[in-house]
Amino acid sequence: MVLISEFSEKLSSYLEPDQIKGVNRAYYYAEQAHDGQFRRSGDPYITHPLAVANILAEMRMDPQSLKAALLHDVIEDTGVSKAALARQFEDTVAELVDGVSKLTHLEFETIAEAQAENFQKMALAMAEDIRVILIKLADRLHNMRTLDALDHEKRRRIARETLDLYAPIANRLGMNNVRVELEELGFKALHPMRSERI
Numbered sequence: 001m002v003l004i005s006e007f008s009e010k011l012s013s014y015l016e017p018d019q020i021k022g023v024n025r026a027y028y029y030a031e032q033a034h035d036g037q038f039r040r041s042g043d044p045y046i047t048h049p050l051a052v053a054n055i056l057a058e059m060r061m062d063p064q065s066l067k068a069a070l071l072h073d074v075i076e077d078t079g080v081s082k083a084a085l086a087r088q089f090e091d092t093v094a095e096l097v098d099g100v101s102k103l104t105h106l107e108f109e110t111i112a113e114a115q116a117e118n119f120q121k122m123a124l125a126m127a128e129d130i131r132v133i134l135i136k137l138a139d140r141l142h143n144m145r146t147l148d149a150l151d152h153e154k155r156r157r158i159a160r161e162t163l164d165l166y167a168p169i170a171n172r173l174g175m176n177n178v179r180v181e182l183e184e185l186g187f188k189a190l191h192p193m194r195s196e197r198i
Contacts, residue, residue, distance in 0.1 A: 001047055002054045010057050011066070019063040022089075023053075026067035029088060033071075033078040041149035048142060049073060055138040065131045068096035072135055075101045099132035100139070124169065133169065137178055140166045144185040159189035 004027055011020045030049050037045035053069035061069075067089055074080045075097055086094035124133065144162055147155050163186040170179035 001043065002050055004050065007050060007054055007057065010054070014060050015063060023063055023066045023070070026070040026089060026093070027053075030070045030074055033074045033080055037077065039146070039149065041146060045073075045077075048146075051142045051145075052135065052138045055141055056134065059134070061131070061134065064090060064092045064096065065135060067093045068100065068131070069135050069138060071097050072100045072139060076104060096129060096131055096135065099129060100135050103132060103136050124172070130173075133173070137166060137170055137173075137175065137182075141178060141182060144182060144189075147185065147189055155189045159186040162186040163190070 004024065007027075008020055008024060011023060015023070027046075027050065031046045034045040034049075039045055039048055049070045049072060052072060053066045056065055056069050071085060071089070071093065074085065075082055082094050082098045085097055140162060143158065147158060150158070162182050167179050167182040167186065170176075170182060
């Protein structure tokens with residue numbers, strides 16, 4: 001589990017101190033917004049957005065992307081509005097968070113009836129800012145890394161969705177490391193016995 005101090009230290013390798021301060025402010029805002037919420041693993045919910053932002057920091061993403069990653073579930077899960085986020089942070093950050101929320105809704109509303117290829121095209125076209133897709137990929141990657149906390153059927157559904165939708169999107173964007181990890185984690189969740197032999 002990543003700590004905010006370790007995350008800030010990582011950011012200091014490529015961001016200015018005032019930029020890090022702004023990212024940390026987004027962390028504390030998200031921590032307060034998610035207060036009392038927990039992941040299925042029992043971990044405080046804030047560990048998830050921090051892990052997502054950490055994945056993006058490994059890619060040396062810009063401060064707005066990092067803030068949006070830290071805040072990506074705030075609109076969805078806490079009732080904070082897009083307008084409230086825009087008042088607290090830049091409009092760009094609020095737009096990114098809103099874009100991730102819309103992609104999440106699209107995922108749940110259309111996955112059953114849409115073919116994977118069409119979903120991929122729609123998701124890529126719908127995101128006005130490619131950073132929305134990058135945040136969503138980092139979100140999915142962390143969720144796949146922590147899949148064991150879920151029941152068997154939910155793990156299988158999420159793994160199938162990851163292999164059908166998210167790994168191909170990562171591939172289209174040339175994010176080979178992300179694609180490979182998503183595929184390996186998806187295969188392991190769908191075929192645990194076979195993956196042990198490989």
